[in-house]
Amino acid sequence: MARLDIDFCGIRSPNPFWLASAPPTDKAYNVERAFEAGWGGVVWKTLAEAGPPVVNVSGPRYGALLAADRSLIGFNNIELITDRELETNLAEIAAVKRRWPDRAVVVSIMVPCREESWKAILPRVEDTGCDGIELNFGCPHGMSERGMGSAVGQVPEYIQMVTAWCKRYTRLPVIVKLTPNVTDIRFPARAAKAGGADAVSLINTVNSVMGVDPDTLRMSPEVGGKGTHGGYCGPAVRPIALHMVTEIARDRETAGLPISGIGGIGSWRDALEFIALGAGSVQVCTAAMVFGFKIVQEMISGLAAYLDAKGLASVEALRGRALPSVTEWRYLDLNRVSKAVINQDLCIQCGRCHIACEDTAHQAITAQRDGRRHFEVKEEECVGCNLCVNVCPVPGCITLRELAPGEIDRRTGQAVSGTALEWIQHPNNPLRSGA
Amino acid sequence: MREPRRADIRLGRLSPQTYVAHFADRVAPLTEAQALLEANRCLYCFDAPCMQACPTHIDVSSFIRRIAEGNARGAAESILESNPLGGSCARDCPTEVLCEQVCVRNTQQGQPVAIGRLQRFAVDALMASAQPQIFTRAPASDRRVAVIGAGPAGLACAHALAREGHAVALFDAKPKAGGLNEYGVAAYKVAGGFAQREVEWLLAIGGITLRSGWRLSSTAQFEALRREYDAVFLGVGLGNTQQLGVPGEALDGVVDAVEFIGTLRQAQDLGTLPVGRRVLVIGGGMTAIDAGVQSKLLGAESVTIVYRRGPQHMRASRHEQELALTQGVGILHWLAPVEVLGEDGSARAVRFARQRIEGERLVPAGEELVLEADMVLKAIGQRLDGRVLTECKLAQRDGRIATDESGRTSIANVWAGGDCIAGGQDLTVEAVAHGLRAAHDIDRQLRGERSRPEQ
Ligand SMILES: Cc1cc2nc3c(=O)[nH]c(=O)nc-3n(C[C@H](O)[C@H](O)[C@H](O)COP(=O)(O)OP(=O)(O)OC[C@H]3O[C@@H](n4cnc5c(N)ncnc54)[C@H](O)[C@@H]3O)c2cc1C
Ligand SMILES: Cc1cc2nc3c(=O)[nH]c(=O)nc-3n(C[C@H](O)[C@H](O)[C@H](O)COP(=O)(O)O)c2cc1C
Ligand code: SF4
Ligand code: SF4
Ligand code: SF4
Numbered sequence: 001m002a003r004l005d006i007d008f009c010g011i012r013s014p015n016p017f018w019l020a021s022a023p024p025t026d027k028a029y030n031v032e033r034a035f036e037a038g039w040g041g042v043v044w045k046t047l048a049e050a051g052p053p054v055v056n057v058s059g060p061r062y063g064a065l066l067a068a069d070r071s072l073i074g075f076n077n078i079e080l081i082t083d084r085e086l087e088t089n090l091a092e093i094a095a096v097k098r099r100w101p102d103r104a105v106v107v108s109i110m111v112p113c114r115e116e117s118w119k120a121i122l123p124r125v126e127d128t129g130c131d132g133i134e135l136n137f138g139c140p141h142g143m144s145e146r147g148m149g150s151a152v153g154q155v156p157e158y159i160q161m162v163t164a165w166c167k168r169y170t171r172l173p174v175i176v177k178l179t180p181n182v183t184d185i186r187f188p189a190r191a192a193k194a195g196g197a198d199a200v201s202l203i204n205t206v207n208s209v210m211g212v213d214p215d216t217l218r219m220s221p222e223v224g225g226k227g228t229h230g231g232y233c234g235p236a237v238r239p240i241a242l243h244m245v246t247e248i249a250r251d252r253e254t255a256g257l258p259i260s261g262i263g264g265i266g267s268w269r270d271a272l273e274f275i276a277l278g279a280g281s282v283q284v285c286t287a288a289m290v291f292g293f294k295i296v297q298e299m300i301s302g303l304a305a306y307l308d309a310k311g312l313a314s315v316e317a318l319r320g321r322a323l324p325s326v327t328e329w330r331y332l333d334l335n336r337v338s339k340a341v342i343n344q345d346l347c348i349q350c351g352r353c354h355i356a357c358e359d360t361a362h363q364a365i366t367a368q369r370d371g372r373r374h375f376e377v378k379e380e381e382c383v384g385c386n387l388c389v390n391v392c393p394v395p396g397c398i399t400l401r402e403l404a405p406g407e408i409d410r411r412t413g414q415a416v417s418g419t420a421l422e423w424i425q426h427p428n429n430p431l432r433s434g435a
Numbered sequence: 436m437r438e439p440r441r442a443d444i445r446l447g448r449l450s451p452q453t454y455v456a457h458f459a460d461r462v463a464p465l466t467e468a469q470a471l472l473e474a475n476r477c478l479y480c481f482d483a484p485c486m487q488a489c490p491t492h493i494d495v496s497s498f499i500r501r502i503a504e505g506n507a508r509g510a511a512e513s514i515l516e517s518n519p520l521g522g523s524c525a526r527d528c529p530t531e532v533l534c535e536q537v538c539v540r541n542t543q544q545g546q547p548v549a550i551g552r553l554q555r556f557a558v559d560a561l562m563a564s565a566q567p568q569i570f571t572r573a574p575a576s577d578r579r580v581a582v583i584g585a586g587p588a589g590l591a592c593a594h595a596l597a598r599e600g601h602a603v604a605l606f607d608a609k610p611k612a613g614g615l616n617e618y619g620v621a622a623y624k625v626a627g628g629f630a631q632r633e634v635e636w637l638l639a640i641g642g643i644t645l646r647s648g649w650r651l652s653s654t655a656q657f658e659a660l661r662r663e664y665d666a667v668f669l670g671v672g673l674g675n676t677q678q679l680g681v682p683g684e685a686l687d688g689v690v691d692a693v694e695f696i697g698t699l700r701q702a703q704d705l706g707t708l709p710v711g712r713r714v715l716v717i718g719g720g721m722t723a724i725d726a727g728v729q730s731k732l733l734g735a736e737s738v739t740i741v742y743r744r745g746p747q748h749m750r751a752s753r754h755e756q757e758l759a760l761t762q763g764v765g766i767l768h769w770l771a772p773v774e775v776l777g778e779d780g781s782a783r784a785v786r787f788a789r790q791r792i793e794g795e796r797l798v799p800a801g802e803e804l805v806l807e808a809d810m811v812l813k814a815i816g817q818r819l820d821g822r823v824l825t826e827c828k829l830a831q832r833d834g835r836i837a838t839d840e841s842g843r844t845s846i847a848n849v850w851a852g853g854d855c856i857a858g859g860q861d862l863t864v865e866a867v868a869h870g871l872r873a874a875h876d877i878d879r880q881l882r883g884e885r886s887r888p889e890q
Contacts, residue, residue, distance in 0.1 A: 352480065394543055
């Protein structure tokens with residue numbers, strides 16, 4: 001049996017599945033239920049300074065992008081950080097940790113960008129007995145207008161400065177949570193590392209406007225006739241999150257920095273992707289908000305079965321396994337040639353591949369043969385773009401077949417070369433090496 | 436002395452609530468939520484096979500996508516543009532042998548997209564809306580067309596011509612327009628008076644004057660129509676029922692199935708409709724199934740459809756045969772009626788001869804069988820009521836009016852379509868297609884785009 005327990009920058013948990021700092025981790029009641037369900041850890045809903053708590057809207061805080069069957073594709077929120085008293089949260093964190101010593105309890109914090117503020121809160125958080133802290137530099141709405149959250153996360157110098165303060169005032173591991181609302185995620189990650197961060201976590205939510213109500217012609221969701229941009233998360237953001245995790249994992253300056261992967265994780269397969277691209281733990285918010293805490297049991301079961309089937313002894317053995325397959329475009333082999341192949345036994349003759357290729361790609365799929373409805377790839381036109389594979393409703397019906405070296409590419413009439421040709425050496429590249 | 440056994444034909448076999456339940460929509464209308472889910476199963480196929488299979492070529496993938504996008508009105512517009520009787524067809528069509536038979540989701544999921552039900556959803560939504568009319572008439576032309584028969588063929592033809600601005604005089608022998616949609620199709624397919632609502636919607640386009648209770652019954656009338664109108668369309672359906680041609684056919688309790696259904700369709704109170712305790716239906720088509728099922732729903736204790744050939748030869752689709760069986764109607768095959776046996780002038784039983792195929796021909800296999808019955812429904816087919824038409828010198832083929840592929844008959848400026856012409860399959864949707872193609876051809880001729888044949 002593969003081991004699912006992890007040690008993430010010194011924080012231990014029985015499995016890599018943590019609940020992200022958000023409503024599911026808002027208070028002891030939820031967290032207790034989460035631990036009972038089997039979650040390996042939680043990042044407590046972001047704490048603020050002592051004093052009067054923030055005030056949330058009591059209208060719609062969430063919006064969703066739904067698929068036709070009303071399954072949720074994307075989720076958006078304008079919720080702020082915790083709206084409960086600091087004392088209440090601290091007391092609950094301490095009590096929960098005492099009851100669940102084997103689970104990871106990380107406390108998310110967001111206070112103003114002043115050293116005194118951090119100095120004041122950190123010892124109190126440490127006193128709860130928690131396992132680590134996460135700096136919320138990511139919240140893109142509301143708090144950012146007040147100079148916190150993503151307002152900090154978008155300025156690498158601030159990240160470094162605040163991280164350094166935290167390292168000075170607490171012995172706990174410091175995880176810096178990054179905002180995706182930047183042009184290049186490597187800069188904030190490097191700044192976190194320079195400030196002494198023990199790990200980064202990402203992504204927080206993406207700036208978003210969910211839509212417009214066609215009847216009222218007002219943006220939606222809205223509160224009293226007005227709305228504001230919110231943070232986007234859920235399955236739709238997963239590819240964006242995976243890209244950012246990959247960038248940090250591959251960056252020479254941040255290589256080796258532990259990463260907690262977040263963004264659209266709802267199944268063991270999603271978690272697998274983050275881990276294989278370098279994450280040491282994963283965090284979940286939206287999926288728990290949609291399905292409840294029990295889903296962690298399905299995630300645990302799936303990941304364990306997968307690791308066993310692959311002969312991988314632990315989560316750590318999986319970590320980063322896909323990273324060597326990620327490179328820059330210029331290093332892709334331009335001599336490889338693939339052709340789409342349609343399995344006629346599986347084809348249901350909907351014609352989607354034909355019209356997609358005919359109208360928008362390379363006119364490489366027939367619509368008829370001998371006057372009858374028939375869909376077949378014309379190898380002399382196919383560039384192997386994968387569009388038909390993506391639009392075909394039948395799984396496995398269209399596949400891409402890679403031509404063997406020496407085989408004739410009927411589009412170019414040339415034999416496929418056995419040696420790789422990257423853009424950096426390509427004759428059409430005016431900047432090629434040796435040109 | 437034995438008490439004379441009376442044929443048990445009675446009315447009011449069921450409670451009023453049971454009648455209501457039995458004759459409500461057999462296929463429930465889709466709710467909006469169901470329609471959205473179902474619409475999203477459609478793949479928006481290229482050159483969609485379903486559209487090819489529809490006799491009126493409704494652009495199925497377009498209308499379904501409009502439903503999926505929350506645009507039911509646009510969906511209805513797309514449907515009605517191709518088929519102004521899209522509401523009836525959504526209910527009448529044996530979709531399992533038309534559009535839904537070729538839906539690619541059959542191959543993949545073993546279940547087609549519910550095209551018919553989605554079509555009904557869209558058209559019903561339009562008809563229930565504040566502005567059910569979506570088409571406007573072209574400016575009035577000075578052309579006049581006579582349409583004889585206000586069934587699906589005539590109605591479709593009249594509506595299309597009216598849209599083009601022509602003035603249409605629509606004649607029908609019956610008190611109500613609608614043809615078999617009003618008098619023939621099973622009650623549970625077109626529940627809630629839909630046929631008349633549709634007629635009202637069609638006539639509301641303007642430019643159509645309906646004269647009901649007018650029957651074409653002489654050559655003089657026909658010649659007068661040809662003189663007074665620029666074009667004549669015949670959509671008279673099939674007025675005659677095939678006879679069994681066996682002794683005892685005239686006994687009480689031997690009833691024409693189409694007439695029986697017509698009475699049922701017009702009954703205000705189904706409790707006033709007499710039905711036998713034991714009913715035999717003779718025939719193998721849609722009418723036989725409908726008559727059998729509806730007798731059962733009226734409270735008959737046992738209903739048996741008796742057909743002279745095998746299940747594979749029945750004109751009723753497999754789906755319809757299954758419907759009958761699930762409603763508790765039995766089906767016997769390979770039995771042809773030889774004689775209706777009676778007592779005191781009423782039918783009591785039917786004697787059948789078992790049949791077998793010899794070469795192409797059906798021959799008696801030797802054995803005979805007597806089945807008791809209180810009521811015998813004849814459903815062995817409809818025939819053209821061709822007397823006047825023959826006198827008018829309309830060329831016929833296979834016992835029906837002969838036309839070319841535009842619906843032109845042998846007589847100049849006379850078109851025909853629907854069940855009354857040769858070569859069709861006797862379906863509502865096909866009658867509509869015939870009506871539309873004739874309207875299109877008539878319109879082109881009236882505009883002078885097509886040469887007028889010599890008189
Ligand atoms: C019992 C039964 C059930 C059916 N069920 C279905 C079904 O479920 N689905 C389906 O697709 N099809 C069904 N059909 C077939 C379908 O009803 C017909 O194909 C369709 O109605 C044909 O339309 P039409 O306009 O040609 O003729 P009809 O609907 O027969 O209309 C002809 C009209 O012409 C009028 N008329 C006739 N003679 C004259 C005259 N001399 N002068 C003036 N007016 C005249 C009649 O009163 C009638 O209104 C069924 C048929 C029957 C008999
Ligand atoms: C309603 C809501 C509130 C959130 N509040 C916080 C927060 O207080 N602190 C924080 O660091 N992230 C917060 N997040 C971001 C989540 O922790 C997480 O980074 C993001 O939702 C992406 O993960 P997911 O796709 O699994 O939801 C919030 C997200 C949601 C949906
Ligand atoms: S989810 Fe609960 S709190 Fe939120 S709107 Fe619905 S009922 Fe109210
Ligand atoms: S998209 Fe797939 S199923 Fe549809 S025609 Fe093409 S190969 Fe066949
Ligand atoms: S064949 Fe089926 S899936 Fe394809 S367009 Fe028609 S209804 Fe939709």
